[in-house]
Every structure is written in structure tokens, then in C-alpha cells.
Amino acid sequence: MSDHIAFDIGASSGRLVAARMTQGRLELQEIYRFANGFTDHNGHDFWNLEYLFQEILKGLQLAKEAGINECTLGIDTWAVDYVLLDGEGNRINEVYAYRDSRTKGAPERLHQLISRENVYAKTGIQELDFNTLYQLFVHDQEELSQAEQILMVPDYLYFRLSGRYMNEVTNASTMQLLNAAERDFDEDLLTIVNVRRGQFAKLTEPGEVLGELLPELVQKYMLPRCRLIVVPTHDTASAVIGVPADAERGWAYLSSGTWSLLGVERKEPLTRLDAMKANYTNEWGAYGTYRFLKNIMGLWMIQEVRKELDSKYTFAELAAIAEGVPAFRSLVPCNAGRFLNPGSMIEEIQSCCRESGQPVPESSGEIARCIFDSLALTYRDALQELKNLTGEQVEVLYIVGGGSNNKLLSQLTADLLKIEIQAGPSEATALGNIAVQMISIGQLKDLSEARSLIARSFPTKVYLPNPLEERDKVLSLWQELKTKFKKL
Structure with a gap:
């Protein structure tokens, strides 16, 4: 496939960027941009994920109108925020925004049960009040117990497009729940926040082909045929790939x-x-x-x-x-x-x-x-x-x-x-997202070749x-x- 699409969604805006190789250089075209932001509801801050999903569909419709009939596609967003799903794949509640005040004081309470030094030795992740570890620690226990799946925000958007569950590693690591030595979720930390390993999907590496866009979405919204490729879903991870x-x-x-x-x-x-x-x-x-x-x-x-x-x-x-x-x-x-x-x-x-x-x-x-x-x-x-x-x-x-x-x-x-x-480049995140797509399908050999292409372009x-x-x-x-x- 010669066309590649990156959905790069940040805390204040999102965009669809298309890329294609032309005479040995990579050319980008921003096809669609949309606003994003959390809103206050009953004293708490939430993201509107249904809105983001609809904006993705709208962007893909515009991509098809622009002449893209088939492509690869990757999604990156911000980190640490998560989605709880029931057994039918439906959201149990709206998604808390990491700037919500509910985690104020949570680290102090959690570290009465396990020391900061122990957590850092396990995960290597810095202490920030809004890390997923602390968000889950203060989350309503009844809601947590109802969850059959806990996905990060970009994992959820991939799920809505593909029907497949996953936890992509670059974003999952920001949860402060992964054991760096064991390369999996840490059982001690899961116990402290009262969740189970079975509530999380398989840890998935960037570059894995997730599959095709759901046929019913393609038909209903008249979308291009898209091969979904798992990219570094944490926007910083994609941005670092995009460093020339x-x-x-x-x-x-x-x-x-x-x-x-x-x-x-x-x-x-x-x-x-x-x-x-x-x-x-x-x-x-x-x-x-x-x-x-x-x-x-x-x-x-x-x-x-x-x-x-x-x-x-x-x-x-x-x-x-x-x-x-x-x-x-x-x-x-x-x-x-x-x-x-x-x-x-x-x-x-x-x-x-x-x-x-x-x-x-x-x-x-x-x-x-x-x-x-x-x-x-x-x-x-x-x-x-x-x-x-x-x-x-x-x-x-x-x-x-x-x-x-x-x-x-x-x-x-x-x-x-x-x-x-x-x-x-200012579009390093989209470029890193796209570079992983191109490596995955063999259009680029490796990360070194991708960075050389970005520097040249x-x-x-x-x-x-x-x-x-x-x-x-x-x-x-x-x-x-x-x-x-x-x-x-």
C-alpha cells in the first residue's frame, strides 16, 4: 500500500495526516483536524470518546473523498487514561481525564501499602498523581469489578475499528503497572489496586498488524479499506521514532x-x-x-x-x-x-x-x-x-x-x-506513527532507515x-x- 494514515490525537486537538513516498521523500498532507478537550460533569473531568470515534470516521470519509481508497492506518493519543468495558464491549462509564482532581493525595495513601522505592524498582515509572496506578486506586470499586476489559484510550479506538482487544506496550507502560524485568503486569501492584491480569488484554508490540477495518464500518460510512497497524500509541513514543x-x-x-x-x-x-x-x-x-x-x-x-x-x-x-x-x-x-x-x-x-x-x-x-x-x-x-x-x-x-x-x-x-x-519536524508524532506502519509492511527496512528518510524529507x-x-x-x-x- 502506498498511502498511510496517522490519527494523532492530543489533549487539545486531533488530526488525520496522510503520507506517501514521492521521489525518495516522504510527503505529508493534513486532511482533517478537529478539536478535543475534557469537560466537567458533576465536578469531575471526562473525555468524550464517542465524539473522538465519530471524528475518526469523519476523517476517513474525507480521506476517501481525497482519493485514498486503501491504506494502512495507525492511532496515537495521550497516555495514562483508560476505558472500562463490560462483557459486551460497551463502556461502563465515561472516561476520566488525567487532570481530574480525584487523584489528589492518592500516591500518599497508596504508598502506605507499598513503598515508592519498591514501585519504582518494579516499573521504572516516575510518580505523577495522575498515573493509571493512582487513578485505579481511587476508582469506584463496583465499576472496577464490573469491567471485563481495561483498555487505554488508543487501544479502545483500535477496538472500535477492528473488534480486537489489545494493550499496546508504549502506552501500557505509562500505567505504572508493568514490571520492567518480567515484561508483563506486576501482580503485587494489580492486587493493591484491586484489578486482575485477566481484565487486561495481550500486551502488543508496535508493528503488529491488527487486521482490516471492520467491513460494516466500511460499508455504512463509505470508508477506504484500511489495514490497521499497531503503532506506538503513546504520542511521545511515536514522536521519538520521528526524531531525525x-x-x-x-x-x-x-x-x-x-x-x-x-x-x-x-x-x-x-x-x-x-x-x-x-x-x-x-x-x-x-x-x-x-x-x-x-x-x-x-x-x-x-x-x-x-x-x-x-x-x-x-x-x-x-x-x-x-x-x-x-x-x-x-x-x-x-x-x-x-x-x-x-x-x-x-x-x-x-x-x-x-x-x-x-x-x-x-x-x-x-x-x-x-x-x-x-x-x-x-x-x-x-x-x-x-x-x-x-x-x-x-x-x-x-x-x-x-x-x-x-x-x-x-x-x-x-x-x-x-x-x-x-x-x-513539528509533525514528528505523525511521522513516527507512519514510519512504524511503513516498517511493518516492509516499505522501510528498520528504524535507522526511517529516521534517515525523515531527516531527508x-x-x-x-x-x-x-x-x-x-x-x-x-x-x-x-x-x-x-x-x-x-x-x-
Whole structure:
């Protein structure tokens, strides 16, 4: 098959991207884009999965109208959120969004039953309040007992298209329930959250052919014939496949979107105590790899600010306005829980600055500048930790995803980290999704050939570090503020 379709669905939007090889290069075409987001119902935040499924069908109809009659198809989404199904394959309830407040305090309660050190030694997954482990721990026990299947969000969407159950490994690993040594669900952790191994499907590796699109869907909605291929369903896992890395140089990646994920690709997990204390994670990747990375709050903060400003500015305009504002005037701890889902991101940023004795950002440009400066400093801390933990030399940092288009943030990162930045492609997630499809059907030989194709097809923008005036003073201020932030 010469046509390949990636459904890349994030927390704020989703899209259907089609790809085809033309004269030795990969060409992408965005056929359909749709909004996404969780909604509040009775004080809790839920995703609308039926809406997402209908948007997938609509996208496939548009693909056929665009001339795609048969193709391969892969789906990636965000991580950690799950779907409970009864014996008939019907959802038992709507799907909680990971930013829902129900898991507040859950880690502390769960770790009275098993230590943090034990959980990390088993799973290698960092502690985040919204990990599936903690979500299941606080889930209604009656609902859990009724569930015949527990699927992650992309697994469920594949099920609706194919009729087949699976738990794809890159997303399943984010549940904090998989034992890295045994490569399966950990029985001790399953017992603690009161679920059974039989409620989960077979662990499935990226590249497996799941089968054809259900004939009844093809006929009812007049869809193209699609061969469903299991891709890295965690969007970060697909994005890392899409990094156009030069294997001859030491490299790290920064997948920059709603979240910023900074890490390296490894063949073995790193589950030492110092890695746990630094809150690094070992998420499973495609082809036997591990993504040793740190989660950073990311562009969620500027997305929320833009929403509060009634989308008056584009993201590019906010970055341009921020560039005209004095640098490092106000800074915030991006990864603090207060920024996970505040009622007002602007007010939360202002309160944090006020409480820590800093100038309070008032204008749109000052608030945006505060976010970008704080993110770049957080990236610097994370990269230094990463190098200390792994002992690896990093010569170049690849920034992929939508954040790679932010020139101000990319240059700030180069300056503060004193490292070469290669920014792009912005569509790394869709490209990684598609690359696995192409490897699966033999159109590409392996991951190395896929990355070479991506590098050839989508040149990166290079940012070299410039001398940063008063850099030492800025870093000293940042250290002082981090001490203050811990006390807030």
C-alpha cells in the first residue's frame, strides 16, 4: 500500500495526516483536524470518546473523498487514561481525564501499602498523581469489578475499528503497572489496586498488524479499506521514532507540545534510586527501546493563557510579544502541581510570583515571557540531571512537535543549555506513527532507515548557543527562587 494514515490525537486537538513516498521523500498532507478537550460533569473531568470515534470516521470519509481508497492506518493519543468495558464491549462509564482532581493525595495513601522505592524498582515509572496506578486506586470499586476489559484510550479506538482487544506496550507502560524485568503486569501492584491480569488484554508490540477495518464500518460510512497497524500509541513514543537523529552524534530529544518530554533513547531501563529521586521515567518504546525522560509541564501553560485571552493572539504572536519584554524578570516552577489544572493560569502565575517576592507579570507579553523563560531554565535543569544520571554525552538536542516552531523558546534553550538545537519536524508524532506502519509492511527496512528518510524529507532549523548576558546572574537567581518555591 502506498498511502498511510496517522490519527494523532492530543489533549487539545486531533488530526488525520496522510503520507506517501514521492521521489525518495516522504510527503505529508493534513486532511482533517478537529478539536478535543475534557469537560466537567458533576465536578469531575471526562473525555468524550464517542465524539473522538465519530471524528475518526469523519476523517476517513474525507480521506476517501481525497482519493485514498486503501491504506494502512495507525492511532496515537495521550497516555495514562483508560476505558472500562463490560462483557459486551460497551463502556461502563465515561472516561476520566488525567487532570481530574480525584487523584489528589492518592500516591500518599497508596504508598502506605507499598513503598515508592519498591514501585519504582518494579516499573521504572516516575510518580505523577495522575498515573493509571493512582487513578485505579481511587476508582469506584463496583465499576472496577464490573469491567471485563481495561483498555487505554488508543487501544479502545483500535477496538472500535477492528473488534480486537489489545494493550499496546508504549502506552501500557505509562500505567505504572508493568514490571520492567518480567515484561508483563506486576501482580503485587494489580492486587493493591484491586484489578486482575485477566481484565487486561495481550500486551502488543508496535508493528503488529491488527487486521482490516471492520467491513460494516466500511460499508455504512463509505470508508477506504484500511489495514490497521499497531503503532506506538503513546504520542511521545511515536514522536521519538520521528526524531531525525544522527546516530553518529550523542543526542537527546525534547518532545514539545502540551507536555515537554526531555530524554534519551536507551536499550535498558535505569531504575536506580537517584533516577527515582530525580523523578525520571522509563517508558517503553518501540523496537525494544526505553524512553528515559522527564515530564515537564510544557506548553499547556501558554495554551491556557491563550484560552483565557479568548484566543486573541496566535501562539506565534504571543512569542513575538514576549520577545519584546525584558528577560528573566519573573519565573515560576513549571512542574508545580498548582499549574496542573488551575481555575486561572494567569492568576496562578501571578500569585506564584507575588508569593516568591518577584515582579508580578501583568501584560500578555510579560506572562508569556515568564512561561518561556521558566521552561527554558527547567529544560536546563533536566538536561543536566539527565547527563549526570546516564553518563552520556549530549552534543545536540532535537526539539520536535509543535513547540519546535517557537523560535524564542528554541533560542533561549540553546543559550541556557549551551548546546546545539535542531528544531523540527513539528509533525514528528505523525511521522513516527507512519514510519512504524511503513516498517511493518516492509516499505522501510528498520528504524535507522526511517529516521534517515525523515531527516531527508523534513530539514531541521539549527539554533546555536549565543552568549547570554548575565547568564551566571540568571542561574544564581533561579537557584534562589527554587528554594523559595519549595516553601510555597
